[in-house]
Amino acid sequence: MTSEQAGERFRLAYVPGATPGKWAAVWRERLPDVELELVQVEAADVPATLGSGDADAAIGRLPVDKEVYSAIPLYEETPVVCVSRDHLLAALADDETVTSADIADDPVWVPGDDVLFADRPVPGTVPAGPDGTPLERVATTADAVATVAANVGVAVLPMSLARLHRRKDVTYRVLVDGPTAPVGLVWPTERTTDLVEELIGIVRGRTVNSSRGRGAPAAAEKVGRGRGASKGEDKKAGHSAAAAQRDGRGKQARGAKGRGRGAAQRGSGPRSGSTGQKKGKRR
Template identity: 55%
Template sequence: MTGSEASPSFKLAYVPGVTPAKWVRIWNERLPDVPLTLVAVSVEEAFDVLRGGGADAGFVRLPVDRTDLSAIPLYTETTVVVVPKDHVVAAVDQVSTDDLADDIVLHPLDDTLGWERLPGQPAIERPATTEDAVDLVAAGIGVLVVPQSLARLHHRKDLTYRPVTDAPESRVALSWPEEKTTDLVEDFIGIVRGRTVNSTRGRAPAPAPAEPKAKAKRPETGGGARRKPAAGKSTGRNPRSGGSGSAKGTKRGKPRRGRS
């Protein structure tokens, strides 16, 4: 390697709520010589980071602009409502959006659910971030509907959450610039998809050397062409059988008649 060549490395972006630790661990086991750097990004800036080269790939939330970015959907998250522990919702296992009709439902600017119509009563203003909205829930201002991973990320002891059965869902995907689908990106795709180290796409193993063809063995002939048996020698057939193995000159004549 010349001094102008940079050592290989891999930058992985991820949005709040995604936990990439499992995939990073597998990467470090398979490619210990290629350091992986994590880049925490907000939902809004994730795609600009990928396009600008700030990361080789990233865990993002759909939708993804497929004009210049590739994406592999990975999983869909459960949607939950975050409420104070003494809220009536805390007494049930799950709720619907209709159950929130009398509540103020906070709608942060970094919302990831893409509501067509937000349930409940609108707040006076929208919180800047999901984290700010969680603080408002703790203050008794309203409730918050988010993907479950964000409820866990911003967990507080005085809050709890319950699934919302008919709310929009957030989907997480692995995305990267389409024109920069490098070997390292292919390696990471293989890890995320659960491929084994021997089946990672994009790293085709070198073809095995062809084995030399075995030469056909000639039948052993005892030193040449098959010999004919010598004249007068038996070929192994019974001479009494009348076959060609009988001795020559043994033709019998007619019996003589006795003189009267």
């Protein structure tokens, strides 16, 4: 039974801000018989999603529990400060950066789904009411950006989330001394299958010939057939070239023989003519 007949599929979860499209395209090219299903989940839900089997692997935030999961770091996201268009920092050029000292007096909104400050100090001040009482956290990153738009504080986010929740009344600048947000491929260690190996090869940029996953044997066979065909074509071309060369030599020999006969005939013409002239004189 083929993979297609069995309805086999591989489920890849990804967190907001991650863009698995380029890897998905390579997967579908190499493993067309195995459906790749992309499932977006919140960063905090990745362990539960993998643990329940609702996904086979995930593009998620690091670190993870190394006793349960394996992970391959992919990249680290740059932190940015999101501010209202009316904030002083918005006057900076797009390529200018800021430091934590630049927002030391600003209330910093940390959303409930924050991925930067779990074990790091938050720059700035804690948002508080008129009486100084700390305000409750906003629930989501989208809520934090909406609050920033009202120019009542700032938010520090990974750049991908700032872009995901972009608004016309909010801009951002890179925070050079802020915490980065590492992203990696994560999967349960005990479920390291050949399809997981295939995905590892894809995200690491391996070619089909160097892949360790399921696509490797098929790719090697395809390459082998291609090499066999090339050898056959080269052999055929060699025979054709040799035959052409022999045919060319034959044509040259026949041409030379023909030219020899023509010369002989042309040589006999003048001699006959001379004889005739001599006979005419005798008459």
